[in-house]
Amino acid sequence: MSNAMNFAFMREEPAPPNGRRVAIIGAGPSGLAAAGYLGCLGYQVEVYDKLPKPGGLMLFGIPGHRIPADRIQRGVFTLSRKFGVNFHNKTKICCSAPLHEEEGDHFSCDIRGLGELVEDHDAVIICSGAWKSRKLGIPGEQLKGVYSGLEFLFPIRAVKYATSNVSVPPVEGRTVVVIGAGHSAMDVAHSAKALGAKRVVMVYRRTKKEAPAGSYEVDRLIDAGCEWLERRTPLRIVADETGQHVAAMEMADANTGETEVLPADVIVTSIGEIPTPPFQKELGLENVRKGEVRWLHMTSIENVFVAGDVLTGPSKIGKAVYSGLRAARSLTNWLDLKAQHRENEYNYDADVITRPGAPSEQR
Amino acid sequence: MSECHGRGKTLHIDYSKCIGCETCEAVCGFLYDTPRIAMARTNDGQMIPIYCQHCEHAHCMKVCNRGALMRDRDGAVVLQPMLCRGCETRNCVIACPYAAFFATDRGVAVRKCDLCAGRRAVGLGPACAEMCPCGAIRFADRDELDELETEASREARDRVLAHIRPKK
Secondary structure, eight states, X not given: OOSSOOTTTTOSSOOOOOSOEEXXXXXXXXXXXXXXXXXXXXXXXXXXXXXXSTTTHHHHTSOTTTSOHHHHHHHHHHHHHHSOOEEETTEEEOOSSOTTSSTTGGXXXXXXXXXXXXXXXXXXXXXXXXXXEOOOOXXXXXXXXXXXXXXXXXXXXXXXXXXXXXXXXXXXXXXXXXXXXXXXXXXXXXXXXXXXXXXXXXXESSOGGGOTTOHHHHHHHHHTTOEEEESEEEEEEEEOTTSSBEEEEEEEETTTTEEEEEXXXXXXXXXXXXXXXXXXXXXXXXXHHHTOSSSTTBOSSTTEEEOTHHHHOSOOHHHHHHHHHHHHHHHHHHHHHXXXXXXXXXXXXXXXXOOTTSOOSOO | OOOOSTTOEXXXXXXXXXXXXXXXXXXXXXXXXXXXXXXXXXXXXXXXXXXXXOOTTOHHHHXXXXXXXXXXXXXXXXXXXXXXXXXXXXXXXXXXTTOOOEEOSSSSSEEOOOSSHHHHHTTOOOHHHHHOTTSOEEEEEGGGHHHHOOHHHHHHHHHHHHHHXXXX
């Protein structure tokens, strides 16, 4: 067995070409799973991604010691060589916000419109993920030295695909404060330690037992030499004498009811991301989320489907993969019935029923 | 019943490589509606996949009164639903040391991993192993299991077993 994440796991060889072209926006877990499924069925698949390499956050977010990069790359290689999937990297499809607003946008050199893709393909699946970081909403968040989890993690991996405008956050010999206790907060803390931070302090508003990443992961961090402060709520980020750069963080200690000040050179707020879909309103994504659509995973634009974190909000690789596969299957169903003018025979209820124990469609 | 060649094949999860991403469960659920590999959360918050190890001396096969569990030619312990259907003892669920039988609420009383029997029949491997992002799941010859173990994998597996079989 080859050591690859085999997105084309449905078949050994692709089925004969069926003459249909599908565009997939986003080459993360859901986009690649959808590409693999459709590639197996004989579709001509075109995958667009803003980053220089396919893989999404499996490659650019999650550290390499957790997911081996070459395993993802070999899977992508199989898709492209054996299943004829074309990858269009560094290409951003019409954004809901101006370019250079999300992490990773600075890699894109080509911008194409969604409308253009819809016209050129039989169908489109949007799997663009959740890239915008949630903010704490406290004073001082705009100061230099304050990063979101993605802003911090992304360049560590991206710098390998060297472009001059990406640099690893300077943490060597400094004090790094990480806010949050999810998996990406854990990854930030480990990475900061690996990059030579003098002191890494984790700050979480609840207790270790409630940490989304689990107390086992927190204990591992403590073993690795990080400090853990629980039941602390950040109140304000304090600037240094220049007024530009972070110097400390003020936080409320729920254990004592007092306010304390924690000196910091770098603060990383790792409290989650929010979806960044192109044309949120036009696609009627709210209705897709609620299930108020006539076709599973199809948006209010005909032939345009949606899957993964962009639909559900940040979740896990497994959920994204499942969503991508379901959207791809729904899409083939749609095109097959449409070709025979039998769209009205589609049984939506039968398709959405998820039996007990099955991974849920939504978080 | 055909004889299995050699010691057969099985699934092996290196829990020290697993990041709890749920891809195995998701892919299994996509193929079979209800997954046969299932995520559990340990007391200390780790997400771990629970799976059938197709034991060489399988308790489930011994306790099944109907002979519904058989060893197939690759060494997988597979459930024959037509023999299982109607049984409500759930002896197999109780007997499995890895908690890898899943009770259902209708039809055949249990579901379990068959190492993707339908896929193996056409030359493919189990889908969870194919899609695991970390390479933590292997479709392995039973004879090579020892080579797959490392100090870290043993330690991680002990942690998982402590969750499945807590000390009284």
